[in-house]
Amino acid sequence: MAGRSAARPKRRDTDDTRARIRNASRRARGGRPVAGPAAVAPTLVTVAGYAWRILILAGFAYGVFAVLGRFHEVAVAVFLGLVVTAMLRPLADLLARRIPRPLAVAGALIGTIVLVLGVLAFVGETVAGEWDTLVTEFKDGLGRIQPWLERPPLRLNAHALGDAQAKIGEYLSTHRSDILSTAVSGAGRLVEVLTIAALALFCSVFFIHSGDRQWRWFCDQLPAGARHRVAVVGRASWRTFTGYTHGIVLVAGTNAILVGVALLVLRVPLAVPLALLEFVAAFIPLIGSPVALAIAAIIALATRGPLIAGVVIALIVVIGQIEGHLLHPLVMSWAVRLHPVIVALSVVAGAIAAGVVGAVVAVPLVSVLWSAGQALRSTAPP
Numbered sequence: 420m421a422g423r424s425a426a427r428p429k430r431r432d433t434d435d436t437r438a439r440i441r442n443a444s445r446r447a448r449g450g451r452p453v454a455g456p457a458a459v460a461p462t463l464v465t466v467a468g469y470a471w472r473i474l475i476l477a478g479f480a481y482g483v484f485a486v487l488g489r490f491h492e493v494a495v496a497v498f499l500g501l502v503v504t505a506m507l508r509p510l511a512d513l514l515a516r517r518i519p520r521p522l523a524v525a526g527a528l529i530g531t532i533v534l535v536l537g538v539l540a541f542v543g544e545t546v547a548g549e550w551d552t553l554v555t556e557f558k559d560g561l562g563r564i565q566p567w568l569e570r571p572p573l574r575l576n577a578h579a580l581g582d583a584q585a586k587i588g589e590y591l592s593t594h595r596s597d598i599l600s601t602a603v604s605g606a607g608r609l610v611e612v613l614t615i616a617a618l619a620l621f622c623s624v625f626f627i628h629s630g631d632r633q634w635r636w637f638c639d640q641l642p643a644g645a646r647h648r649v650a651v652v653g654r655a656s657w658r659t660f661t662g663y664t665h666g667i668v669l670v671a672g673t674n675a676i677l678v679g680v681a682l683l684v685l686r687v688p689l690a691v692p693l694a695l696l697e698f699v700a701a702f703i704p705l706i707g708s709p710v711a712l713a714i715a716a717i718i719a720l721a722t723r724g725p726l727i728a729g730v731v732i733a734l735i736v737v738i739g740q741i742e743g744h745l746l747h748p749l750v751m752s753w754a755v756r757l758h759p760v761i762v763a764l765s766v767v768a769g770a771i772a773a774g775v776v777g778a779v780v781a782v783p784l785v786s787v788l789w790s791a792g793q794a795l796r797s798t799a800p801p
Contacts, residue, residue, distance in 0.1 A: 495619075495776055500626055501622075507623070511628075514527060538695070634653055652794045660787050674697050674708055678711075678712065686723065689718060705759070712734065768781060
């Protein structure tokens with residue numbers, strides 16, 4: 420018995436040695452190694468290698484989002500400054516051919532600010548002027564919709580619908596000022612918005628005036644071996660960002676014009692504010708435009724009846740097809756072609772991480788990162 424127990428470890432050691440010899444000979448001939456008693460499966464080694472890399476990337480992404488969340492006001496201001504720069508830099512360059520560049524930058528910024536404030540003032544005046552009419556039409560519309568809801572197939576309770584109609588009408592009548600000032604309610608929120616806007620304007624002045632010189636100075640501070648690659652990546656990223664910004668503004672403007680004209684033709688109240696809402700919502704790809712048009716459909720249903728609301732819903736489908744098959748491919752051809760699944764996942768992840776701001780920033784951020792990765796992969800050190 421003692422002899423047999425002593426022979427077993429020696430035989431196991433011999434098997435291990437033979438397996439290592441076979442694996443070494445197979446590697447020398449280019450073949451696949453044979454798993455011995457102590458060998459690890461190649462698939463498991465590959466999965467483990469990818470796993471630790473994914474963990475490192477996830478930790479890095481979490482750290483970036485934590486920093487951005489801690490200083491989200493600064494991040495939003497810089498992002499808005501870059502958007503303004505991407506939109507106004509060509510105009511400033513055009514004006515700088517005839518007048519000094521500081522005057523060209525000031526003229527482009529001041530003209531844009533006046534235009535934006537004028538549009539907002541017009542929208543506010545339109546809402547205030549149509550509010551009483553909207554309340555009246557909303558009450559009458561609910562009265563017209565109620566018999567339709569009481570019939571099959573819905574068969575809703577008439578008493579419950581009457582109570583809902585009275586409560587909605589009372590709320591609209593007594594909370595007019597609250598509804599109109601919801602976007603700027605609270606002194607703290609207003610101060611935060613004004614601070615972000617002022618910082619974004621401050622950054623955009625310097626970005627438009629001398630952004631290229633600032634980027635060259637930044638590259639000069641890097642080690643000599645990394646300057647060329649960083650410069651190439653920066654140019655590719657900025658080209659992608661400006662292309663995406665110009666394209667998404669084109670998409671938003673086209674959608675707003677189509678919606679505004681259609682609502683004016685259908686005589687839906689608040690056509691201009693709803694068109695502006697469509698313009699802003701279009702900056703959130705795939706999600707924003709349907710949400711804005713759904714709000715327009717609800718107003719059309721309450722004020723103009725089910726038939727007009729059905730036409731507005733058909734408008735949602737038509738604009739979605741134009742946006743998805745014509746405008747967005749054009750945008751992505753100017754920037755980076757991203758699969759719709761990547762776009763959807765980016766928007767949802769951005770919304771979870773940073774709300775509406777994250778949903779707006781997510782797609783251009785992913786586009787820039789993808790473009791930077793492609794440039795980095797195709798650029799060899801000088």
